[in-house]
Amino acid sequence: MSEPSADTTTATAGSATGVRRLSVDELRTLFLFEGLTDDQLQWIAERGEVRTYDGDVAVYSEADPADYLFILLSGGLRMSRSVQGEDLTVVETQYRGAYSGAMRAFVDAADDTFTYANSLATTEPSSFLVLSSAHFAELMRTWFPMAVHLLDGLYLGIRNSESVVRQREHLARLGTLSAGLAHELNNPAAAAVRATGQLRDQVARARHKLKLLAYGKIDAELIAGLVELQETTMLEMADRPALSPVEVSDLEDGLIDRLDESGISGADDLAAVLASAGLGARWVDRVADAVSPDTLDGSLRFLANTFETEALMDEITEATTRISNLVGAVKQYAYMDSSATQEIDVHVGLDSTVVILGHKLGAIEVRREYDRSLPKIPAFAAELNQVWTNLIDNAADAMGGHGVLTLRTSREDDWLVVEVADDGPGIPADVLPRIFDAFFTTKDVGAGTGLGLENAKRIVCKRHRGEIEPVSSPEGTTFRVKLPLAQQLR
Ligand SMILES: Nc1ncnc2c1ncn2[C@@H]1O[C@H](COP(=O)(O)OP(=O)(O)OP(=O)(O)O)[C@@H](O)[C@H]1O
């Protein structure tokens, strides 16, 4: 066994109390070095150094450059990883030969930006054989070239699958968008169903009236007159502005008095229907002029019935139009009808994204400052919508449901500029440099995957050769996206 050499001082973290080398025979007892020749063991013996640590001290931490490989000779170790600020133990062992540290060093020696994948601490007074990552890399590449290739592939595979998993998580979060959208669709759909049910009752009542007519119990002349009155009234109503609840209630009061005057019983219901159609006491006068007193009651109810029918049909039209608009926005958003790249009007994409995110935007006011004279630009339309989605999604998160979201478009030389601005709290200076990093998020577990802006940047810069930059202050954040007005996309 060789004595500690003066030049191998302990520069790493921890409370090292001494250093020494291991002999070839000692190295042979470590499973990691199984099958190595004496020459190879000698090579390691000359370069590896023994370091001893007190119990319960940090040997290295996750953010440090991965400069060394540590192999446990005696004592115990604990490997941990920091997850969302919490230190999670990955392995705790006293197994002699357990190793930790510069495992990735051999992949690309030119890349010295590797940091440790975990933190290492002792659980009791311990000693390690320590090999620098440069030596470890040299050893691996020279003695086990094939293993290096295999490990490379394995590492890449793990990294890819982790990235796929995170991407899926991100998509799943976007999936909550479609849940919101389903909710948006459900409201008008339910309204249409309800109105259709009421309409069915109305039509049944109309059938009954038709039967009375068929038996000659109602004068055909009278019906013709009433239909005419109904039609002119409808035309007049179409031009009239909507009434406030106070105005409706005033009309209703006047109607009740007027109907009482004519001795019409149970006038409340009738008054309510007529008032909500915007009709008042003066209109009842017109009907009274057109029909005989004994048919006034029946005539008014007949007319009220047709107005109610009309209102229900309006409701159904409104609800189904809303459904159809939403479905249209979804088609537009996903560009279901068209090829991957095309000439697009950015405003169409921005607007359909706002519709898609409508549920999440809640009480947030959306202001559009569009330059409608901007030309169409070549783009991967559906992907660009992902950019607007991620930016608007972040803005909505920042504003917490209240505030103003401004969507602005303009031209700057050969660029089309889209700005997504919020009046949220802004991005803190220490967060700003990292926002485009994959998996960087300040949101709670499950609330953010940290892929939104990385995706947006990739789509803008790589796919469209554009630029994206944040401008942030405590008054709010604006993301500026610049897209080339003309280019050949591949
Ligand atoms: N408009 C904004 N206002 C304030 N902070 C923002 C804004 N946009 C982004 N950020 C910050 O940038 C971080 C990264 O955003 P990014 O969209 O990449 O991920 P995320 O929103 O956290 O998660 P997700 O993958 O679900 O989008 C956010 O966690 C947030 O801290």
Ligand SMILES: [Mg+2]
């Ligand atoms: Mg986001």
